[in-house]
């Protein structure tokens with residue numbers, strides 16, 4: 001595996017003076033081909049900003065972004081559209097398909113932007129949508145598709161120009177859990193079968209298991225995984241230092257609040273739906289990657 | 295393709311913009327056509343009269359605007375100048391004609407039916423045979439309820455209507471034709487001649503003819519100069535208001551297309567933002583917006599041109615004294631100007647697109 005995308009010392013400041021916000025602070029990261037990297041963190045922690053910088057949508061205030069050995073953060077603005085078009089595939093939380101075009105045309109359009117002839121673009125788009133299980137839906141308008149189908153169209157659109165890196169910002173946030181899982185499996189397959197790097201931003205605990213690697217972002221900084229834990233009740237990430245803890249059977253659990261701890265204890269008592277006991281963040285973070293289901 | 299789909303997804307909006315452009319194009323075409331109609335009417339007499347130049351009183355350089363009086367000596371001598379094949383005398387006088395309480399301008403032409411200078415097409419009747427007879431413009435006569443054989447009063451004399459002419463309405467009224475003797479009596483000016491319609495002999499030198507006429511104390515003015523000066527006179531009256539109305543209609547067209555394209559662009563802001571994030575350059579996005587404006591403008595201009603031609607027919611049937619002339623060249627110019635409308639209308643939406651940050655699409 002080779003490093004596709006690497007960022008070093010990346011900082012992003014919005015605004016100036018007293019009202020300025022440092023959304024990302026000195027972040028360094030790299031992604032390999034075939035790897036699924038998950039960036040997690042609470043809302044407002046700078047995940048989207050970081051993803052935008054990685055995908056050449058935003059220029060960092062400081063630091064460098066290197067794609068396949070090229071420092072793209074140094075490129076002039078006019079050189080960026082082709083990089084975005086050919087090297088990155090974006091998947092958004094709210095799909096952002098063009099409402100006036102069919103699924104097939106939405107995907108083909110992005111190929112046409114590179115100068116590919118209409119017929120060839122449509123053919124490739126059809127193939128890709130078929131691979132993603134949407135053969136029956138190609139002629140549908142986005143409005144006629146379910147959320148999961150829309151997101152699969154968006155993934156096809158992100159893949160059509162065969163990019164090095166797929167960047168997905170909260171791709172499952174608008175989906176129910178089974179559709180969300182389906183999308184995550186698809187993204188994982190993209191990384192494994194096509195050897196693409198996949199970077200996913202999410203605060204959704206349910207999708208941690210498909211990632212090869214998870215990083216935590218908080219207040220624009222990467223946090224040491226060792227010091228982070230997930231509240232087993234509400235799913236919020238909490239720092240060990242600030243968490244409400246519970247020792248039980250030799251295991252230490254971390255909660256965001258007393259309320260969650262109480263609820264956790266209550267649930268443990270109750271006979272119904274027992275949550276899987278967690279042994280701290282590492283166990284679930286580095287839990288064996290779920291085998292790929294075709 | 296995206297442009298067309300974006301438009302056709304909202305047919306009402308498309309219809310509105312097409313209708314807006316159509317209205318603006320109809321207005322422009324009718325106004326411009328009305329103006330060329332006025333010009334055509336203003337030059338109709340000279341276009342049809344014999345000869346290529348007129349002898350006029352010294353200093354007179356237009357046909358409708360000023361009265362010209364030639365000395366009898368000039369009238370006699372011009373006819374015998376070398377290089378003059380024919381010199382047809384006419385008398386012109388603008389009078390106000392009142393009948394049934396309705397006042398109209400009448401441009402009275404006195405002529406000699408044997409020599410020419412009279413009506414070029416009669417819808418009914420004949421040319422005047424005596425000094426008590428007159429030929430009226432058919433449309434004006436119809437409006438006054440005057441028919442052949444009726445008597446009308448002009449200044450203080452009664453004249454019998456013996457003919458109705460065609461194609462003789464003009465911007466400030468209509469033309470009427472009587473014998474020279476009738477005008478001499480009406481105006482109490484025996485021997486009065488206003489102009490001579492001069493036909494030079496083939497091969498005659500116009501400059502030397504001009505010098506010769508000048509030495510007689512009058513001017514030889516080419517018809518084209520008189521027509522141009524009459525137009526200039528008209529232009530002073532009509533061009534500013536017509537130009538203003540055309541400009542307003544043009545701006546309305548731009549605003550309608552611009553507004554429709556702008557709202558559709560703003561509505562799809564996120565879609566365009568996503569396209570930018572995916573890697574579409576500003577140019578590709580401008581093209582989508584400009585194509586939308588172009589489609590709306592061309593559909594509007596096309597239907598506008600058709601409506602204008604229908605409107606032209608209807609207007610001229612309803613009010614025959616209005617002459618509206620829409621020619622192919624005007625239509626071509628106006629269609630081209632609809633392209634300009636589209637270009638201007640897409641400026642603001644294009645700016646909105648240029649200002650769109652690709653990263654914005656990731657912000658909720």
Ligand SMILES: Nc1ncnc2c1ncn2[C@@H]1O[C@H](COP(=O)(O)OP(=O)(O)O)[C@@H](O)[C@H]1O
Pocket residue numbers: 014015021022023041042043044045046047048049050657
């Ligand atoms: N364009 C911007 N201008 C000003 N502040 C911004 C901008 N984009 C993001 N921010 C701020 O940066 C911080 C991180 O935002 P974001 O990256 O969207 O976080 P996340 O995706 O983790 O929720 C927030 O405080 C947000 O308000």
Ligand SMILES: [Mg+2]
Pocket residue numbers: 047048049169656
């Ligand atoms: Mg975000």
